[in-house]
Amino acid sequence: MLKKIAFILFGSVLVGIGINYFVIPNHLVDGGVIGLGLIAKYMLELKPGLTIIILSLPLYLFAWSHFRSYFYNGIHGLLTSAFFIDLFHPLMALETPPIFISSISGGLLLGTGIGLMLLAEASAGGSDLLALMLAKVTPLNVGVIILIIDSIVIVLGWFIIQETTLMYSALMVAMIGLTTSVITSLFSS
Template identity: 70%
Template sequence: MICLLQKIASIIIGSMLIAIGINYFIIPNHLVDGGIIGLGLISKYTLGLQPGLTIIVLNLPLYIYAWFHFRSYFYNGIHGVLASSFFIDYFHPLMALHTPPILISAITGGFVLGSGIGIMLLTKVSAGGGDLLALMLTKVIQLNVGIIILIIDGFVILLGWLTIQETTVLYSGVMVGMVGLTTFTITKSFST
């Protein structure tokens, strides 16, 4: 029972931190994250779509595939994706607030987003399909999951830079680096 309560708390707290980071720091500065969240942000910038709903739609094929072939990955990720996507769209009014300059937003947004992801990973919950895709690809190709995530994130940031003029690759790279550093620190320091 305690384990279930910890998982629920980590999903709620982690998802809220992800949503705050995206809506307050990342979207107002047109930064692009990696993975499926990054694709959701690109759809927001180019088409005006709700990023949370787009994240769910983009994750559907991955989670359907995981349901049939990697059931444990499905169970460990679906709650995190649904909760974080809901909170991303729920907290969208934060975009209208005055945000710090782009460098501070990239660092702070990366820290807040990384904290949310790290908290969720402590209870074996993921917030997006990019990680799920990387885990599934490691079963097919013999590459480290971290390298695959780096390749996916790099591709999404490059796509964002090519499609959105306001996107700055340098600041998006700083943000993604901060996300990775924060996530690594939390999972390394607090995992049992």
């Protein structure tokens, strides 16, 4: 139980730092529900953490009826990561590395954070939960599923937000998917 709590907390902190220090200042778009929360931030100046909670509710309701343990574990990850995403918003004001470095560093931080949370059967947002549920019923690795979902959202973000750089967002999402896949493959029992 302590290991699970530590993974969720540490993973959420990494996600919060990655989003606020590397992603938002460079107008990068992550995938999944986090990406949708970022699009809402860029377009409407909404708090991304709160938006992620609202957008994740339908998937958590589905998990409640079909994957109850994922719901219980996932809700902690969702609320904790959303809290840290909104808590670390002052990091956006700091000077960040160039966009190429931010794409790679942000991808590594987010991928590590998400990977740790997935090892605890938690998720940072609804799409991670969806990927975790799909990985149980398909032969695909959870990181590959996240990569597919994320790619769809970043293309949507690129169409909606003109400042979004598709190439760098895609690089970041690839790093997230690769890092998540490596962590979940290496450390899952």
